[in-house]
Ligand code: DX5
């Protein structure tokens with residue numbers, strides 16, 4: 731499976747977002763990772779629906795929306811996305827994850843389910859018919875600049891084994907949090923397909939984004 735780079739927009743220069751998107755296009759980035767937080771499910775608030783829809787209107791790079799909010803089903807209709815975009819919801823924040831995932835797909839958008847570090851892989855078991863992507867959080871969500879959690883490699887390996895052995899080899903595994911080139915290389919070998927690039931790789935002061943993206947691809 732092709733390996734995909736998803737740039738985390740919350741780490742970009744928020745006062746120059748149009749320029750950041752244009753640089754990411756030139757750098758050949760595959761997806762734009764957009765973090766929505768509600769200050770309840772996670773202790774932070776980041777990008778909102780209007781901003782995400784505005785970014786969607788200026789680029790052809792598909793969006794990869796990561797909803798870290800309680801009851802995400804309430805908000806799906808606010809996002810104006812299409813068949814190449816993803817919406818990931820958290821298993822832990824939705825008592826009716828199956829229904830919300832089905833709703834995302836009914837709207838013609840790709841669906842994903844995210845697992846916090848301590849959530850076991852078998853949480854995916856009855857959701858595989860409803861998802862295109864499994865987002866394995868490699869840090870506890872909420873903030874950029876954290877450290878990979880101790881079980882990250884084992885969890886990605888287990889997730890890939892679980893998906894392959896249940897006939898779901900097409901479901902992508904995304905990893906999010908402290909994805910440096912070193913951690914990306916390790917997690918790629920464990921079976922990760924989509925890499926969220928934030929402050930650990932792409933958005934580093936004085937670093938050229940195109941070169942950083944090329945260097946990251948080279949280690950996968
Ligand atoms: C939260 C975010 C962060 C962040 C990743 O879901 O997606 O994890 O942007 O970047 P770093 O490399 O700072 O962990």
Ligand code: ZN
Nearest residue numbers: 763765796906
């Ligand atoms: Zn994220």
